[in-house]
Amino acid sequence: QVQLVESGGGLVQAGASLRLSCAASGHTFNRDSIVAWFRRTPGKEREFVAAAKWSAGGTYYGDSVKGRFTIGRDNGKSTVFLQINSLAPEDTAVYYCAARNFANTWYVNERMYPYWGQGTQVTVSS
Numbered sequence: 001q002v003q004l005v006e007s008g009g010g011l012v013q014a015g016a017s018l019r020l021s022c023a024a025s026g027h028t029f030n031r032d033s034i035v036a037w038f039r040r041t042p043g044k045e046r047e048f049v050a051a052a053k054w055s056a057g058g059t060y061y062g063d064s065v066k067g068r069f070t071i072g073r074d075n076g077k078s079t080v081f082l083q084i085n086s087l088a089p090e091d092t093a094v095y096y097c098a099a100r101n102f103a104n105t106w107y108v109n110e111r112m113y114p115y116w117g118q119g120t121q122v123t124v125s126s
Contacts, residue, residue, distance in 0.1 A: 002027040002115040004097045009120030012087055020082040020120060021074075022097030031055040034103040035080040037071060038110055039093035039122075046096065048108035052080060054099075060106040087124045094119040 008020040022035060029035075036051035050061045050071040059071050070083040084091065098113035107113065 002099060004099060004115055004117035006095065006097050006117045006120040008081075009095060009122045011123045011125065014088055014124055014126050016087050016124075017083070017085045018087060018122060020084070020095055020097075020122070022080045022082075022117060024078045024080070024099065029054040029078075029099070030101065032103055033099060033101045034107070035073075035097065035099045036107070036113060037069075037080075037082045038096045038098060039091075040096070040119075041093045046110045047093075048110070049095070050082060051106055051108075053103075062108065084122075087122075089124045089126045092122060092124050094121050 003026045005023045008018060012018060033054035034051050035054060037049040038046040039049050040046045048062045049065055050069055052059045052071045068085050073080050096119045097117040099115040100113045
């Protein structure tokens, strides 16, 4: 059973940076697996943020975060990070890590991901 555990959230001021981590265990991902980050604010559906191939190379970003967010896999570790720069109050949300195997495209719909973490809260004050 795949387990995903997010960490790194917190309360920060606008303009700061955060690095979120998603630690994966319980399953061996392969070259067709992808790990994604979503976020959700109260009253809204989860918004796709970014995704990365488990194997080397390949990333994809949502339009609202391009240029400020970077997704990647920590070398030699079963961890995917999300680096967020120039945080703004509108980035306040619960950030979730998700994963799926056998991905032949970039999936932005949350329903396409069977594995989820519990989420980590990011709060940005103005």
